[in-house]
Amino acid sequence: MYFHDKRLQYPVRVESPDPIYARMLQQAIGGIEGEIRVCFQYFFQAWGNRAPTTKYRDMLLNTATEEIGHIEMLATAVAMNLENAPTKVQEAGAADALVGAVMGGENPRHIAEGMLHKTLLSTGLSAFPGNADGLPFDMSHIYASGNIAADMYCNVAAESTGRVLAVRLSNATNDLGMKDMWSFLIARDTMHQQQWLAVIEELGGHQGTLPIPNSFPQSEEHQKFSYNFFATARDGTPPPAGRWTSGPSLDGKGEYSVVQNEPMGEEPVLGPARPDSGAQKEQIG
Numbered sequence: 001m002y003f004h005d006k007r008l009q010y011p012v013r014v015e016s017p018d019p020i021y022a023r024m025l026q027q028a029i030g031g032i033e034g035e036i037r038v039c040f041q042y043f044f045q046a047w048g049n050r051a052p053t054t055k056y057r058d059m060l061l062n063t064a065t066e067e068i069g070h071i072e073m074l075a076t077a078v079a080m081n082l083e084n085a086p087t088k089v090q091e092a093g094a095a096d097a098l099v100g101a102v103m104g105g106e107n108p109r110h111i112a113e114g115m116l117h118k119t120l121l122s123t124g125l126s127a128f129p130g131n132a133d134g135l136p137f138d139m140s141h142i143y144a145s146g147n148i149a150a151d152m153y154c155n156v157a158a159e160s161t162g163r164v165l166a167v168r169l170s171n172a173t174n175d176l177g178m179k180d181m182w183s184f185l186i187a188r189d190t191m192h193q194q195q196w197l198a199v200i201e202e203l204g205g206h207q208g209t210l211p212i213p214n215s216f217p218q219s220e221e222h223q224k225f226s227y228n229f230f231a232t233a234r235d236g237t238p239p240p241a242g243r244w245t246s247g248p249s250l251d252g253k254g255e256y257s258v259v260q261n262e263p264m265g266e267e268p269v270l271g272p273a274r275p276d277s278g279a280q281k282e283q284i285g
Contacts, residue, residue, distance in 0.1 A: 002065065009069035010184045013177030014080040021173055022081035023132055029074045030130040030137035033165040037141050038158050038192075039067035044144035045151045056148055056199065063192065070185060075127035077181060082125040148199070149209040155196040163189035210251035218253065227254035230261040 028034050042064035049057040122128060130136045143154040166189060170182035203209050211218070211226075218226070227249045231239050238258060239245065245258050272285025 008073055008076065009066070010073060010181065012073050012076045012080065012181055014077065014083070015175050015177045017081050017083040018173070018175065019082055019084075021175070021178070022078045024169060024172060025074055025078050025081065025132075026127065026130060026134075027132040028162075028165055028169060029071060029078070029127060030135075031132065031165065032141045033158075033161040034131070034137070035067050035070045035074060035162075036129060036137045038155075038162060039064055039071060040139065041142045041144060041155070041158060042067065044142060045155075048144055048146050049148065050146070051148065059195070059199075063195070066188070070188070073181060073185070077178065078127035079125065147213055149203055149214070150212045152196045152199045152203075153212075156193060156200075159189050159192040159196065163193065206250040207252045223254070227256050228259040229256060231258055232261045236260055 030036050042060045046057045046060035046064060049060065051057070128134075128136075143151065143158075145151055145154075163186060166182055166186045170179055170186065173179060200206075200209055208214070229239065229245050231237075233239075244256055246256050248254075249256055273279035273283040275284050277284075
């Protein structure tokens with residue numbers, strides 16, 4: 001069960017409406033780094049969470065609900081940036097109004113007109129659940145595995161790429177209102193990165209959680225290969241040394257080493273095709 005408040009989570013202010021920037025903002029709504037992605041990722045992780053305690057479920061629900069507010073802020077920002085966009089490409093000065101609105105008029109007219117068609121015909125000059133190219137968000141990047149450690153590592157990646165996008169979008173505008181909004185959202189991404197890492201630490205850190213799932217006995221895996229870095233250069237050139245090439249493994253259960261990757265199996269030979277497989281007669285034995 002959820003409740004709503006008509007007020008925004010944080011003020012959204014646009015001083016100079018910019019229709020091209022509105023299109024860029026769509027990436028933060030419906031892109032793979034965007035708010036729809038993390039919102040539903042956290043919801044489905046919460047709804048499927050099984051554990052002796054509900055504290056991780058509760059935490060995920062709180063943050064997922066917060067992300068709804070971020071989507072609302074961004075959707076508001078898109079609409080506000082489209083405030084002065086013309087409703088007809090044929091309007092006097094329409095191309096100039098769109099193209100000249102940003103970056104000194106350097107954007108090609110077809111880019112501006114393509115953006116206008118989408119936001120006018122499909123949404124009436126407002127946001128939509130898609131990315132900056134107009135592609136709808138299809139939920140294919142929602143990761144909810146049922147494993148709390150795996151989900152937390154996925155969440156760190158989601159918040160990291162989301163914060164990268166937020167910084168890029170902040171750098172892409174000179175509008176002080178938009179910069180203020182991004183200052184808030186970037187700060188929230190900072191907390192969320194820390195939050196998921198804190199769960200991993202609470203679960204025992206790398207040593208306690210790795211390898212995932214830690215419920216599978218490592219005695220049942222080929223431990224000879226568990227901590228080898230496979231070098232694949234055909235001439236046998238060793239890879240540059242790194243933390244992953246020598247020393248104790250992060251989980252404390254092995255030692256890293258470098259092994260030249262060589263074939264351990266034989267060439268696969270599948271044999272003739274079946275008569276009913278639709279193959280050519282020359283393929284059938």
